[in-house]
Amino acid sequence: MFGRKKKAPVAKPVTVATTPLSQPEVPAKAVKKMADMKNYISAGTVIEGNIVSHEDLHLDGTIKGDIKTSARLILGKDSIVEGNILASEAEVAGKITGTVESKGLLAIKSTCVIDGDIVTKSLNVESGSSFNGRCKVGDAAEADRPAANRLRTPAAQKPAAPTMANA
Numbered sequence: 001m002f003g004r005k006k007k008a009p010v011a012k013p014v015t016v017a018t019t020p021l022s023q024p025e026v027p028a029k030a031v032k033k034m035a036d037m038k039n040y041i042s043a044g045t046v047i048e049g050n051i052v053s054h055e056d057l058h059l060d061g062t063i064k065g066d067i068k069t070s071a072r073l074i075l076g077k078d079s080i081v082e083g084n085i086l087a088s089e090a091e092v093a094g095k096i097t098g099t100v101e102s103k104g105l106l107a108i109k110s111t112c113v114i115d116g117d118i119v120t121k122s123l124n125v126e127s128g129s130s131f132n133g134r135c136k137v138g139d140a141a142e143a144d145r146p147a148a149n150r151l152r153t154p155a156a157q158k159p160a161a162p163t164m165a166n167a
Helices: 028-036 139-144
Strands: 039-041 046-048 051-053 057-059 062-064 067-075 080-082 085-092 095-097 100-108 113-115 118-125 130-132 135-137
Touching: none
Parallel strands: 039 057, 046 062, 051 067, 057 067, 062 080, 067 085, 080 095, 085 100, 095 113, 100 118, 113 130, 118 135
Antiparallel strands: none
16 A cells, blocks of 8 residues: 555466377388388379389379389279289289289288289289279289280390480
8 A cells, every 4th residue: 555566466387288199100010111112102192104113112192004013013002093003013902993913922902992804923812802804813814914014124124225316
């Protein structure tokens, strides 16, 4: 009253216990598998055109064209391929519209939908997958494959000789 000032009330700080968002645990095997992949096409990526590769390829995106690899092909569950596939080995879990050819093992996962023919030396099909087409499995499948569709290894391919067309 006579010259004395009242103290303003001081707010007490409130502490809130927070827990950090947990990161999904990625199995070490999956991390190593992804680290070994030299070619990765992520989900949300759309490629219109053909892909030719001599290294392993992992696809989670969409391809509107053919895929040809002399190595291993992995199609994730959200992948979409509108074209033919020719691979040394393949593990497919996405949607494929076209012929799937594998020189070795073709592993069809439970989430896979194939609308087209299959030609492979060895086949593994999980329950839940869907397939609409013809299927040839075994050594006869390789013999029936046209020579133009047989995979060549990178060592068997020679670069084209340089030309002087534009000189």
